[in-house]
Amino acid sequence: MASYKIGMIGIGLMGHGIATNLLKHGHALSVLEHAGNQPLNDLLAGGAQTFKTPHELANQSDVIILCVTGTPQVEQVLLGEQGVLQGMKPGCIVIDCSTAVPTSTERVAQLVIEKGGAFMDAPMTRTPKEAAEGRLNLLVGADADLFEICKPILACFSENIVHAGPIGAGHRMKLLHNYVSLGSVTLIAEAAACAQSAGVDAQTFVDVLAMGGGWGAALERLKPFLASGDTSGLRFSLANSLKDLTYYNQMASDMQADRTVAGAVQRTLDQACKEGDPQALLPSIIPLIAKRQFIKT
Known part of the structure; x- marks a missing residue:
């Protein structure tokens, strides 16, 4: 495999695993210095360099991988003052692994292309554990040649790498996936809170769902919290969950698609962020809903 000079922006829980595996495969890696990064010691020991601005990073990179929070951050690092577009060399490939609003993705992609670069959206599913293991799922929006x-x-x-279609298709598929995934978790969380109010034993609740139609990834990820209050089965924050459902509802609205259920999930997550710590992990929504039910009764 050819070796590329790769610049990464966003060394959070997911980005750190991506960066580690790029180094393992022999790519020259540079990362953007940012307060939100995970510790960089192991990456620096592996040969990674750091740059202070996206402009400087882009100027030294053949490929730029974005792994930031969402659309505002993608637009800022690409289009802002000292942004990637100010330093990007002709032929540079921008790969956006963030979760973003597809209409924005299409707009910024066109600006990258006009600057002589290429663009693909490649958002991820799975968790930081799989990121560290090099086992993410990627949903790619790009033309066929660039994909290859x-x-x-x-x-x-x-x-697993899925070519979902042209630019924007990866982000559309990611929002569809996260709506189903996070919506399922939120539904089970509300049922678990109701079960608690009804005096149903938590293990009985889990066992009955697991032997019937309630079994699935959402239940498996909530099981540790229901059993012992352990949130590590789903390392995804309330704030990020709300962001993704907000993006999904915006996409559905843009398409004039029905979003009755999605709107309810978004409102539930929004209320949880207001009542609790937005940075708390998603399983902690269960006691927040249970408390809300208790107050109503």
Whole structure:
């Protein structure tokens, strides 16, 4: 596999695993210095360099991978003062692994292309554990030629790579996936809170769902919290969950698609963020809902 000079922006829980695996596969890696990064010691020991601005990072990179919080951050690092577009070399490939609003994705992609670069959206599913193991799922929006060029790079940190369609299709598929995933978790959380109010034993609740139609990934991820209050089965914050449902509802609205249930899930997450710690992990929504039910009764 060819070796590329890769610049990464966003070394959070997911980005750190991606960066680690890129180094393992022999790519020259540079990362943007940012307060939100995970500790960089192991990456620096592995040969990674750091830059203070996206402009400087882009100027030294063949490929730029974004793994930031959402649309505002993507737009800022690409289009802002000292942004990627100010320093990007012709032929540079921008790979956006963030979760973003598809209409914004299409707009910024066009600006990258006008600057002589190429763009693909490649948002992820799975967790930081799989990111560290190089076993993410990627949902790619790009033209077929660019997809084939980039597959060896993407394979450094992913197990399953799906070509969802042209630019924007990856982000659309990611929002559909996260709506179903987070919506299922929120539904089970509300049922678990109701079960608690009804005096149903938590283990009985889990066992009955698991042997019937309630079984699935959402239940498996909530099981540790229901059993012992352990939130580590789902390392995704309330704030990020609300962001993704907000993006989904915006996408559905743009498409004039029905979003009755999605709107209810978004409102539930919004209320949880207001009543609790937005940075708390998603399983902690269960006691927040249970408390709300108790106050109403």
